[in-house]
Amino acid sequence: xxxxxxxxxxxxxxxxxxxxxxxxxxxxxxxxxxxETLGVVGESGCGKSVTMLSVLRLIPSPxxxxxxxxxxxxxxxxxxxxDTEIRDVRGAQISMVFQDPMTSLNPVLxxxxxxxxxxxxxxxxxxxxxxxxxxxxxxxxxxxxxxERLNDFPHQFSGGMRQRVxxxxxxxxxxxxxxxxxxxxxxxxxxxxxxxxxxRRLRDExxxxxxxITHDLGVVAxxxxxxxxxxxxxxxxxxxxxxxxxxxxxxxxxxxxQSLPRVDEEKHRKLYSIEGLPPVLYEKxxxxxxxxxxxxxxxxxxxxxxxxxxxxxxxxxxxxxxSTMWGRS
Amino acid sequence: xxxxxTLIHVENLVKHFPxxxxxxxxxxxxxxxxxxxxxxxxxxETLGLVGESGCGKSTTGRCILQLYRPTSGRVExxxxxxxxxxxxxxxxxxxxxxxxxQDPYASLNPRMTVGEIVGExxxxxxxxxxxxxxxxxxxLLEVVNLNPSFASRxxxxxxxxxxxxxxxxxxxxxxxxxxVCDEPxxxxxxSIQAQVVNMLEELQQRFNxxxxxxxxxxxxxxxxxxxxxxMYLGVIVELAGRKELYNSxxxxxxxxxxxxVPIPDPSAEARRKRxxxxxxxxxxxxxxxxxxxxxxxxxxxxxxxxxxxQFREIRPGHFVACHLIK
Numbered sequence: 001x002x003x004x005x006x007x008x009x010x011x012x013x014x015x016x017x018x019x020x021x022x023x024x025x026x027x028x029x030x031x032x033x034x035x036e037t038l039g040v041v042g043e044s045g046c047g048k049s050v051t052m053l054s055v056l057r058l059i060p061s062p063x064x065x066x067x068x069x070x071x072x073x074x075x076x077x078x079x080x081x082x083d084t085e086i087r088d089v090r091g092a093q094i095s096m097v098f099q100d101p102m103t104s105l106n107p108v109l110x111x112x113x114x115x116x117x118x119x120x121x122x123x124x125x126x127x128x129x130x131x132x133x134x135x136x137x138x139x140x141x142x143x144x145x146x147x148e149r150l151n152d153f154p155h156q157f158s159g160g161m162r163q164r165v166x167x168x169x170x171x172x173x174x175x176x177x178x179x180x181x182x183x184x185x186x187x188x189x190x191x192x193x194x195x196x197x198x199x200r201r202l203r204d205e206x207x208x209x210x211x212x213i214t215h216d217l218g219v220v221a222x223x224x225x226x227x228x229x230x231x232x233x234x235x236x237x238x239x240x241x242x243x244x245x246x247x248x249x250x251x252x253x254x255x256x257x258q259s260l261p262r263v264d265e266e267k268h269r270k271l272y273s274i275e276g277l278p279p280v281l282y283e284k285x286x287x288x289x290x291x292x293x294x295x296x297x298x299x300x301x302x303x304x305x306x307x308x309x310x311x312x313x314x315x316x317x318x319x320x321x322x323s324t325m326w327g328r329s
Numbered sequence: 330x331x332x333x334x335t336l337i338h339v340e341n342l343v344k345h346f347p348x349x350x351x352x353x354x355x356x357x358x359x360x361x362x363x364x365x366x367x368x369x370x371x372x373x374e375t376l377g378l379v380g381e382s383g384c385g386k387s388t389t390g391r392c393i394l395q396l397y398r399p400t401s402g403r404v405e406x407x408x409x410x411x412x413x414x415x416x417x418x419x420x421x422x423x424x425x426x427x428x429x430x431q432d433p434y435a436s437l438n439p440r441m442t443v444g445e446i447v448g449e450x451x452x453x454x455x456x457x458x459x460x461x462x463x464x465x466x467x468x469l470l471e472v473v474n475l476n477p478s479f480a481s482r483x484x485x486x487x488x489x490x491x492x493x494x495x496x497x498x499x500x501x502x503x504x505x506x507x508x509v510c511d512e513p514x515x516x517x518x519x520s521i522q523a524q525v526v527n528m529l530e531e532l533q534q535r536f537n538x539x540x541x542x543x544x545x546x547x548x549x550x551x552x553x554x555x556x557x558x559x560m561y562l563g564v565i566v567e568l569a570g571r572k573e574l575y576n577s578x579x580x581x582x583x584x585x586x587x588x589x590v591p592i593p594d595p596s597a598e599a600r601r602k603r604x605x606x607x608x609x610x611x612x613x614x615x616x617x618x619x620x621x622x623x624x625x626x627x628x629x630x631x632x633x634x635x636x637x638x639q640f641r642e643i644r645p646g647h648f649v650a651c652h653l654i655k
Contacts, residue, residue, distance in 0.1 A: 043518040158609045188381035188545065190606045193589035197605050215519055218548075218591025222598035241595045259523035261552035263575065263590040264597060270530075271552065273523035277488050 004031035011069035013054045023281040024050045026233040037210040039224030047233040048213050052179050057086050092122040095170040099182040101162035105154040112150030122173045137168040160191035179211045229253050232279045232289030239315040249317035252290050296321045336539050337370040342402035344392050360614045362388040364563040375540040377554030385563040386543045390509040427500035431512035433492035437484040444480030450502045469498040490521035507539045547590045559583045562621040569647040579649045582622050
């Protein structure tokens with residue numbers, strides 16, 4: 001299709017709720033290159049997790065439904081695959097690490113058994129081969145006394161350790177893409193640093209591509225090469241990481257960056273705050289979803305939803321406002 | 330001991346939670362949640378209290394308000410020892426100290442209207458009745474930038490940020506001088522956090538409030554605090570003025586903690602040197618001997634396992650508990 005490993009086009013996902021149809025993802029397109037780390041940033045409800053779950057066909061249906069779009073992985077559309085085909089991709093070629101390591105591990109099975117499962121299912125290993133490999137995997141993610149810990153249950157591990165187990169499991173079949181959904185959000189800072197350091201090391205060793213979903217711009221700054229910012233089910237800005245932080249074009253991105261206090265910040269300033277609330281989309285918006293909260297809103301923003309357009313070859317933004325208006329040369 | 334400007338003075342505060350077993354609830358151990366902590370808070374300042382989950386920061390906050398009765402130690406509020414007060418006197422004093430909770434979804438009663446929630450303290454302490462309550466509630470809602478007409482609505486109709494404002498209005502209703510803010514923004518979305526932080530700062534100016542700001546987010550604590558205390562496994566390891574603590578942290582734990590905080594700036598991130606701590610925080614039911622941090626400390630030696638380091642003043646206003654800092 002192109003040089004992308006994963007190419008998502010015009011993805012749309014909706015949820016039926018008692019209050020009405022929610023348009024969670026509204027025509028999202030992006031690509032992921034080989035060896036690249038892509039950060040996906042946004043607040044809760046912006047559609048960042050749903051996008052990735054849709055790609056892997058993990059949206060519970062009903063109430064959810066992927067209504068249109070394509071997701072090409074190595075030339076095959078994941079959304080058109082049969083259940084058996086997608087099952088061979090999930091966990092083997094594309095794997096996922098979830099936010100909460102306690103609820104995503106089975107509490108009544110030992111960690112060893114859970115680690116062996118994908119090895120036996122996807123790689124066809126024997127029980128004893130799988131056991132040896134499982135111990136190697138635990139060792140790789142830095143769990144001491146790996147062999148003995150295989151017989152432990154998830155509750156015998158701490159939060160950071162459990163997240164390491166999840167990562168070991170996700171990496172067990174040497175996937176080409178690792179999708180990490182807020183993997184460090186539930187962890188303390190020192191443990192978060194351990195986990196991001198581990199992922200950075202493994203990425204360099206194994207050369208896989210990573211999609212890192214988070215609301216924490218700080219984590220993205222240290223880990224990603226390219227960043228997608230989502231708002232109201234749309235991608236509103238996409239840029240290489242340095243470019244995004246130095247030259248944000250969308251007022252929402254700018255607001256997010258400026259609203260964060262920094263640990264290395266000398267002077268006290270009033271934090272920039274974005275007034276209002278993120279939207280819940282019961283209808284597909286015909287205006288810019290950020291318009292009600294935007295300081296620079298124009299007449300046009302209420303009439304037409306801007307599409308994602310390139311401002312430089314690698315930086316694109318969905319906004320009608322001329323960025324020179326908000327004080328940048 | 331008590332200079333004019335000290336509002337809160339905590340001395341050798343200890344809180345142990347018993348671990349019991351069997352039908353007769355025989356005590357077999359204790360979780361040493363807070364283990365000998367001393368500090369004071371000046372009138373009008375914000376003391377930031379940071380640490381990882383389970384380090385005892387929330388327990389410390391609750392012990393100050395006597396929501397937990399301390400196992401031992403003194404907590405002086407305006408010169409009065411709260412630990413020795415009886416129930417009635419304590420209730421009377423509580424008027425001047427309030428709390429803002431972490432979870433805006435769990436801390437508001439879903440069956441009460443916003444007006445009832447914000448007005449309840451006024452009725453309990455009999456400071457207002459009838460029409461006065463309604464007027465006062467309307468005023469308080471306005472103070473936290475909410476529409477006074479919201480008084481007749483229920484909590485589920487509001488977003489997280491708005492609920493946190495309701496919690497703040499309730500805390501302000503009795504005109505307290507001291508508020509414990511227990512992770513007030515951790516449960517909120519990034520774009521909403523700044524709204525609440527700015528509001529807390531404005532209210533502090535306007536009503537001359539003193540805050541104990543408990544959080545695990547070091548960036549926010551740097552932003553809002555006058556002085557900062559760092560806790561680890563039930564003890565304060567370092568306490569200093571904001572600038573001093575962030576620019577020249579002395580304790581190895583503070584240093585590691587600061588280096589672990591991600592900075593939203595790729596070039597700053599690339600330039601940083603990280604100290605990555607090994608392992609996890611030990612259990613507070615069975616803390617290490619001597620210095621509590623020694624099992625994860627990059628510079629610990631034998632002496633650290635023997636004696637507990639004293640919490641001492643190294644420079645004026647800069648306290649640290651570490652054997653290896655001279």
